[in-house]
Amino acid sequence: MADTLRIALAQINTTHVGALHANADRIRAARAEGARLGADLVVTPEFSVGGYLPEDLVRKPAYVAACAEVIATLAAETADGGPGLIVGGPWADGDRLYNAAFLLEGGKIAARRAKHELPNYGVFDEKRVFDAGPVPGPIPFRGFRIGLMVCEDWWLPTCAETLCETGAEMLLSINGSPFEADKHDRQRLPLAVTRVVETGLPFVFLAQVGSQDEIVFDGASFVLNPDRSLAALLPSFAEDVRLTEWRREGDRLVCVPGAVVPPPDTLGQVYAAMTLGLRDYVNKNGFPGVVLGLSGGIDSAISAAVAVDALGPDRVQAVMMPSPYTSPESLEDAAKCARLLGIRYDTIGIGPAMDAFAGMLAPTFGNRPPDITEENLQSRIRGVTLMALSNKFGSMLLTTGNKSEMSTGYATIYGDMCGGYSVLKDVYKTMVFALCRWRNANLPAGALGPAGAVMPERVITKPPSAELRPDQKDQDSLPEYEVLDAILEGLIEGEKSVDALVAEGLDRATVLRVWKLLDRAEYKRRQAPPGVKITPRAFGRDRRYPITNGFTALVK
Numbered sequence: 101m102a103d104t105l106r107i108a109l110a111q112i113n114t115t116h117v118g119a120l121h122a123n124a125d126r127i128r129a130a131r132a133e134g135a136r137l138g139a140d141l142v143v144t145p146e147f148s149v150g151g152y153l154p155e156d157l158v159r160k161p162a163y164v165a166a167c168a169e170v171i172a173t174l175a176a177e178t179a180d181g182g183p184g185l186i187v188g189g190p191w192a193d194g195d196r197l198y199n200a201a202f203l204l205e206g207g208k209i210a211a212r213r214a215k216h217e218l219p220n221y222g223v224f225d226e227k228r229v230f231d232a233g234p235v236p237g238p239i240p241f242r243g244f245r246i247g248l249m250v251c252e253d254w255w256l257p258t259c260a261e262t263l264c265e266t267g268a269e270m271l272l273s274i275n276g277s278p279f280e281a282d283k284h285d286r287q288r289l290p291l292a293v294t295r296v297v298e299t300g301l302p303f304v305f306l307a308q309v310g311s312q313d314e315i316v317f318d319g320a321s322f323v324l325n326p327d328r329s330l331a332a333l334l335p336s337f338a339e340d341v342r343l344t345e346w347r348r349e350g351d352r353l354v355c356v357p358g359a360v361v362p363p364p365d366t367l368g369q370v371y372a373a374m375t376l377g378l379r380d381y382v383n384k385n386g387f388p389g390v391v392l393g394l395s396g397g398i399d400s401a402i403s404a405a406v407a408v409d410a411l412g413p414d415r416v417q418a419v420m421m422p423s424p425y426t427s428p429e430s431l432e433d434a435a436k437c438a439r440l441l442g443i444r445y446d447t448i449g450i451g452p453a454m455d456a457f458a459g460m461l462a463p464t465f466g467n468r469p470p471d472i473t474e475e476n477l478q479s480r481i482r483g484v485t486l487m488a489l490s491n492k493f494g495s496m497l498l499t500t501g502n503k504s505e506m507s508t509g510y511a512t513i514y515g516d517m518c519g520g521y522s523v524l525k526d527v528y529k530t531m532v533f534a535l536c537r538w539r540n541a542n543l544p545a546g547a548l549g550p551a552g553a554v555m556p557e558r559v560i561t562k563p564p565s566a567e568l569r570p571d572q573k574d575q576d577s578l579p580e581y582e583v584l585d586a587i588l589e590g591l592i593e594g595e596k597s598v599d600a601l602v603a604e605g606l607d608r609a610t611v612l613r614v615w616k617l618l619d620r621a622e623y624k625r626r627q628a629p630p631g632v633k634i635t636p637r638a639f640g641r642d643r644r645y646p647i648t649n650g651f652t653a654l655v656k
């Protein structure tokens with residue numbers, strides 16, 4: 101009986117959903133690296149061939165057939181005597197379609213395991229497109245019995261328990277686990293410890309890294325030994341192919357302890373997720389870079405910083421678009437921020453367009469006094485201008501609204517909401533302030549931007565203002581951000597009642613006002629660009645509310 105097994109954990113960015121040949125090349129490179137390290141088995145993440153999350157793409161028979169072809173090719177390549185290979189992808193079996201793991205060994209598909217537990221909550225809808233496989237049994241591999249599971253399988257006890265009872269020597273899960281701040285400490289590690297305690301088996305969590313539309317995969321793969329000690333923790337937000345060595349000790353399989361790379365602190369994780377999300381979105385969709393409006397305010401400053409760290413200064417263009425209400429401080433701060441970041445900075449005044457619209461609309465508006473209409477026009481003129489630059493130069497427009505604004509509708513639809521992607525969509529304003537301070541004090545790993553402060557201090561300390569009329573401040577229209585964000589978190593992430601929030605010390609009238617703002621802004625969010633998921637309840641797939649909602653009027 102063999103006593104040593106070497107498993108390479110390929111924590112890779114499988115290029116993107118549907119890019120099967122590029123994904124296969126990435127898998128091949130990981131297998132070659134595993135072979136170089138002396139691996140017997142190379143493990144790649146959930147749906148590594150097809151790209152994760154495939155959503156309704158799996159309903160296309162052509163996609164499923166193409167995946168099967170690529171998997172067959174990869175299987176044939178394992179006739180070379182090198183390591184076995186675990187990949188993920190769709191498996192059409194008669195009229196059933198599974199999310200499956202495939203063991204490729206000796207030139208063929210040696211085993212398949214269909215995902216048994218299909219996640220159908222949060223961002224997931226797997227019951228809609230996949231059939232559930234049977235509870236898995238262990239797979240024999242070179243003298244060892246491996247308990248292979250596909251992601252959600254290990255989040256519930258049944259599969260691990262059955263694998264243990266049927267003789268598995270280790271639990272090995274391949275994952276596509278979406279990032280949420282602190283998910284490793286808060287959820288994955290404690291749950292993995294539970295599975296180890298329940299079964300007495302070592303546990304491997306092999307995760308993918310990268311981003312697909314709104315979802316970031318943060319990596320942080322790990323191995324737990326039967327005594328619950330952490331034998332390996334791979335980096336967060338970066339690819340890695342790590343060799344793990346397994347030995348039989350009595351009747352147990354144990355992993356030789358290796359490097360443990362803890363995830364960054366919470367702000368570091370959120371910043372890294374925003375950076376990876378934007379980088380992969382822009383690169384996978386083939387944009388040369390991004391353009392954004394730089395107002396001298398905090399939201400556009402941090403968005404620009406993330407863009408520079410994601411793409412490098414040469415791929416980011418900032419545009420200041422002053423109106424008669426733009427303060428000299430904003431002009432100075434925007435220019436200084438662009439200088440600190442080393443990005444191209446253009447100035448395009450919007451006064452002429454404001455005058456043109458005022459003249460065009462005057463006969464129809466008659467003697468109605470100026471109001472929010474004229475404010476929104478400024479925002480829309482900026483949106484049209486930025487989209488013109490995007491059309492002309494091919495860069496994607498980066499939109500800058502944060503979660504506090506998206507929650508309350510404090511943004512102009514077809515105005516500052518214009519754009520292709522957002523890094524702040526799921527970040528509350530209070531966290532925006534903290535992230536700015538964090539970035540000015542830290543150079544994130546892998547960042548393409550400069551070290552040191554990249555946002556002028558005044559951008560962080562001055563009161564937020566949209567500058568759409570003289571002396572306007574956000575707090576003329578909204579509660580203080582500390583109060584607003586506490587209420588929003590309670591209503592959105594907590595689904596709390598008005599009474600529960602009042603019992604926590606919040607003012608009833610303010611809570612009611614925010615509740616109504618939140619409900620009424622649903623129509624804006626449905627038309628908002630996608631953005632990086634950071635919290636357990638991001639707008640979009642994670643939180644699906646009706647637009648037409650009569651319950652709002654009943655809330656007291």
Ligand SMILES: Nc1ncnc2c1ncn2[C@@H]1O[C@H](COP(=O)(O)OP(=O)(O)OC[C@H]2O[C@@H]([n+]3cccc(C(=O)O)c3)[C@H](O)[C@@H]2O)[C@@H](O)[C@H]1O
Pocket residue numbers: 472475476479505509510511512513515516565566568574577623647
């Ligand atoms: N249920 C519904 N379904 C579909 N459409 C609906 C709708 N309710 C209103 N609408 C439409 O939406 C329009 C109102 O929305 P919109 O035009 O956006 O305008 P509105 O929401 O009234 O105003 C925009 C708000 O955002 C603030 N703002 C603007 C720009 C930047 C910033 C900032 O600091 O970041 C803040 C601004 O001060 C103001 O409070 C209506 O005129 C109507 O056309």
Ligand SMILES: Nc1ncnc2c1ncn2[C@@H]1O[C@H](COP(=O)(O)OP(=O)(O)OP(=O)(O)O)[C@@H](O)[C@H]1O
Pocket residue numbers: 392393394395396397398399400401419420421422423426482500501505516564565566567
């Ligand atoms: N004068 C300006 N020049 C360039 N872009 C602007 C200008 N004013 C607003 N924008 C764009 O519109 C977005 C919304 O701006 P606004 O100042 O109204 O609100 P904000 O949410 O406080 O954002 P910020 O903190 O970036 O100012 C900005 O982030 C920026 O991208």
Ligand SMILES: NC(=O)CC[C@H](N)C(=O)O
Pocket residue numbers: 146219250251252253255275276277278
């Ligand atoms: N892809 C999956 O099955 C992932 C589901 C799992 N609960 C997670 O969030 O990590």
